[in-house]
Amino acid sequence: MKFTLSWLKDHLATDASLDDIVEIMVAVGLEVEDVENPEERLSAFTIGEVIEAEQHPDADKLKVCRVATKDGEMQIVCGAPNARAGIKVAYAPVGAYVPGIDVTLSKAKIRGVESHGMMCSVRELEMGDDHDGIIEAPASAQVGDPVASVMGVNDPVIDFEVTPNRPDTNGVNGVARDLAAAKIGDFISPDPKPIKGDYPSPQKVELDFPEGSENACPVFAGRYVRGVKNGPSPKWLQDRLRAIGLRPISALVDITNYMSYDRARPLHVFDADKLQGVIRARLGKKGEKLLALDGKEYEIDETMTVIADDSGVLGLGGVMGGEDTGCTEETTNVFIECAYFDPLRTAKTGRKTGINSDARYRFERGVDPDFILPGMEMATQLVMDMCGGEPSEVELAGAVPQTDNTVLFPPAEVKRLTGMDVAPEKAEEILEALGFTVRKSDPWQVDVPSWRPDIEGKADLVEEVARIVGFDHLPTETLPALKPVETPKLTPGQDRRRMARRVLAARGMLEAVTWSFLDEKHAELFMSAEEIKAKGLVLANPIASDLGVMRSSLLPNLISALQRNADRGRDDLALFEVAPIYAGDQPADHQNAAGGARLSHPTRHWQGARATADVFTVKADAIAALEAAGAPVASLQTSADAPDYFHPGRSGVLRLGPKALAHFGEIHPRVLKAMDVDGPVHGFEVFLDQIPASKKKPTKTRAALDASEFLPLTRDFAFVVEEGVTAETLLKAVRGAEKKLIADVSLFDVYQGKGVPEGMKSLAVEVTLQPREKTLTDEEIEAVSARIVAQVEKATGGTLRG
Template sequence: MKFSLSWLKEHLETDASLDEIVDTMVAVGLEVESVENPEERLAAFTIGEVLHAEKHPDADKLKVCKVATKDGEMQIVCGAPNAREGIKVAYAPVGAYVPGIDVTLSKAKIRGQESHGMMCSVRELELGDDHDGIIEAPADAKVGDPVSAWLGANDPVIDFEVTPNRPDTNGVNGVARDLAAAGLGKLITPEPQPVKGEYESPQKVELRFPEDAKNACPAFAGRYIKGVKNGPSPKWLQDKLRAIGLRPISALVDITNYLSYDRARPFHVYDADKLKGVIHARLGEKGETFLALDGKEYEADETMTVIADDNGVLGFGGVIGGEDTGCSDETVNVFVECAYFDPLRTAKTGRKTGLHTDARYRFERGVDPEFIIPGIEMATRLILDMCGGTPSEIELAGDIPSSDKTVLFPPSEVKRLTGMDVSPEECERILTALGFSVSKSEPWQVDVPSWRPDVEGKADLVEEVARIVGFDHLPTATLPPLKPVETPKLTLGQDRRRLARRALAARGMMEAVTWSFMDETHAGLFASGSTLHATGLVLANPISSDLAAMRPSILPNLIAALQRNADRGRADLALFEVAPVYKSDQPDGHVNAAAGVRLSHPARHWQGAAESADVFTVKADAIHALEAAGAPTVSLQTSADAPSYFHPGRSGVLRLGPNALAHFGEIHPRVLKKMDVGGPVFGFEVFLDAIPESKKKPTKTRPALDASELLPLTRDFAFVVDEAVAAEALLKAVRGAEKKLITGVSLFDMYQGKGVPEGKKSLAVEVLIQPRERTLTDEEIEAIGAKVVAQVEKSTGGTLRT
């Protein structure tokens, strides 16, 4: 919301400086964002006088002028048709920045003639649209005086943020009311004066809503004015609009823009000769379209309030009007609309259509319902003053919404809720100055004005008093010392995430932080599109088209990050993230996961390139994360039923019984192709919430050190097993042969070929044996070996290879 200082002073009688006004606005809750002083922007431009002007020797449309300036007499080449001897001009010296043409002036030669500076037009100084000639300053202007002082461009403009709960401050009069209540001056906002209608309106209005939608537009008023003459608005009105960044269009349009900013009340003016039949407000119908004032065509539906006549839709109520019934210079008869539209329905219409207009901005926050008739009167007076014409009587359909609201308010609440000592007399003065009516019974009965829909109870009135007195007057007190409390501990989930993060970082992976949203197409590769919609993971109002779905897996985000790095020359990278994924939009659909991806193309080296990552690398990553998070990794089983976004022959699932704790493997080439990612890419995802809680009670006591003074020894075994037997089954059998003494088992070779029967394979394992109480004898070691062979044969059918 913007307004100029002179505009404010039409509503507030004050001698306060600009700094005092800005400071007071901030103090009462009107957060000022910027103050633009055109006098500072135009500081480089001063008054000059053309002493002599003659035709350029080498150009018919140029003149060589001698100009008296604050820098002395300067030669300036100018192409303006009105450049002539004796006029006072706006002089820009060499080095000045001219905003209208976005140029910093330098010394130049134009067709062989030197030019030192420039004589500017209105458009070049961004003071208007006129570009037919240079500015002609008043004859009594003195050479060297600032241009801004003579052209009325010394009016500061204040821009502040309107909070959603204060729709009244969308008008300059609302800002003035707050400043007057804060003691910065006297409120002098003039009341609209009634204009007598001279005939019955030939244009009728109606409301045509079903019973359950009458609140869409409870009141619709208008007035017919015949014999108007539309044209440019007066200079004072054009200056006001330009100061706040609006382009003057015509008197009728400028009046509606002026009232929106002056009184926070949108209006619309129709060319009455383009209307057919009764104007009516109703709900739209599917398929109805109209051409809006922004030159675009929009389609209505049954959720939107539309204004229509017998020809069809004229515009969206409270959002935008139509071009076909808009006013032009040929307009003779007009119909002025002033209505009240439901804020929620207006906001939904604007959101569906993507329209952002001043009318929508004000209606969706709430306008003063009781200003409908006074607003019509004010608009009528302005139109008659600027365009002439003869007004009809006012037409009103529906009933103006009642805004009667009384709040019981004990003045002692100010002290109770804020600690501020404010006398009852001061409370009454503040509330009265803000427009509230106070009846000093016990408790006080305070009538809320129609322009304050945000005030509901006594706490709101306390806030009004406190902000006008100043929140900087709130008393401060030191909190009493609290009893020492035990240091908060991490929850199990927090601890698991922390430990998994540290374990993956220790594996040489780099942590990434990505959005919880992703492209719907990419999400569909990791969860089917029907599943996404059925589980509510597709967003109704995404912040951007490529963040339209909640992520069912972290992998797509990490894979995309890998490709972005690869595009920039980093083709050997491992990323991980520990964060939530979403299985549905329900509370239990939030799952904590640790995921990682590897794109492994090691750089060449004279000693030989490093080994590339493979499916076993990411399996080890997953196991390390599980182990760090407290999963019993010794009991894990591996199955080959990984999700479809993994390569079916190069992937697996780590399970604990029927529960899947992790997926790992090579990402399916089909998925990478659809994501436009170069492979191969290997990834894993660990589901931290699926890890069972330890049955042991948590304790701060460290477990006893399990170390032996005796040296361990190793024994190698090679077993011939069926080709279908998983190596994991063999390792599990060996570990179970002697649980007390066998502390480690690892696979170091797999062989098929000569010497191994067809349909069989040879698996060689290294067994680590750790003596506990004494050194083992050869016989005891041989006995352990026999147990290993027997257990393998029993569990897998394997035999010792000879």
């Protein structure tokens, strides 16, 4: 919202400086974003006088002028047709920045003649659109006077942010009311005087809404004015509109823009001779179209409020009028519309059409319904003052919405809620200055003005008093001292997620943050369509068509992210994410997971292509995340019943008893093809909430180092077992043979072929023995080896390979 200082002073009698006004605006909650002072911006430009203007020797359209300036006489080459001796001009010296042409002047030669500076046009100084010639300043201007002062463009412009709860400050008079309440001046805002109509309006208006939709436009006022002469608006009005960034068009159009910014009251003026029949405010009909004032055609539907006559739609209520009935220089009879439109319906219409207009901005935030008839009187007076004409009686359909709102307000609430000690008399003075009516009872009864829809309860009135008194008067208190003993900062669940992130990053993976939603087609690859719907994972109002389902797994979005990177040349990448997944729409169905995916397209190497990821890599990723999160990894079992979006035979599940803690493996080619991803891709998913809670109390104390002073020793064993026996079963059997001495068991070879019977396989393991009390003798080592062989034979039926 922008306005000029002189415009503000139409509503605020004050001698305060610009800086003081800005300071008070900020103090009362009107956040000033920028102040532009044209006098400072145009400070380099001064008045000069053309002493002599001779024809350029080498150019028919150029003149060589001798100009008296504050810097002495200057020779300036000029191509303006009105350049002549005796006129006062806007002089720009060498080094000045000319905003209208975005050029910093330098000494130049034009067709062989030196030119020292420039004589500027209105457009070149951004004072208007005229570019037919250079500025001709008044003859009374003195050489060296600032151009901004002489030409009357020295009015500072204040730009501030209107908060959504203060629609009244969309008008200059609303800003002035706040400033007057803060005692920086006196509020000037006389009610418009009623204008007696000379005849009944020949143009009739009606409301035509189905039951239940009457609030779309509860009241519609109109007035016919005949015999107007539409031309340029007065200079004062054009100057104000230009200063706030609006282009003056004609008196009738400029009046509507002025009303929007002066009183936050949008209106529309129709060319009455272009109207056919009764004007109706109604809901739109499918198939209707409107050619709007912005030159674009918009489709209408049944949710929109439209203004229409017998020929069709004339405008979108509260948003924009139509081009076909707009006013032109030939307009002689007009019909002024002043109505109230539902804010929510107006906002929805604006979003559907994409129209951003001053009218929409104000109506969707709420305009003052009680100002409909006074606004009509004010607009009529402006039309008559600028364009003449004879007004009709006001035509009114519907009734002004009731805005009666009385708040019970104990004055002591100011002290209770803010700590500010404000006398009741002071609070009463502030509220009345802001337009409230105070009736002193116990508690006070405060009538809220119609232009303040944001006031609902006593806390809102406390805020009004506090902001006018000044938030800088809020009492300050020292915070209580911290407790000497710090309490834990993270919950166990937060700590698990933090540790999982750290270990996965340490394994060379990059963290990703993806949507909690995904495309329905991708979701059905990881959970059946029937299950997705049954569990309520389909969003009723998705933010995008490809984000319509809550994710049941982290993998789909990570896989898609891998492909997006591959499309940009990064096809050897590992991503992970620690985030929520959803098994249903109930709170208990929400769980935290750590997932990762690796896309491995090996680069060329002189030793041959080497893959950087396989099923064992992601298994190790999953185990590392589980261990970091506190899972007892030594007790985990591996099974081959991974979900069907993994490749069978190249995937697995890490379990603790019957509970699945993680899935891992190669993503099924069927899934990758459906997602248009170039594989292979390997992934894992760890379910952090499934990890059993630690039985030990959390502590920051490090456990004692459990190291042995004796060197470890290793022994290799190769067992022949049936083909169906898993390596996990064998490893578990070896670990259980001697728990005190066996520190580690690892598989290092799997063999099938010559020397191994058909249907059998050889599994070779390395066993690390860690003595703790003494060095082991050969006999003790042999005894341990015998126990290992016996345990494996018992658990798997396997025998030592000969």
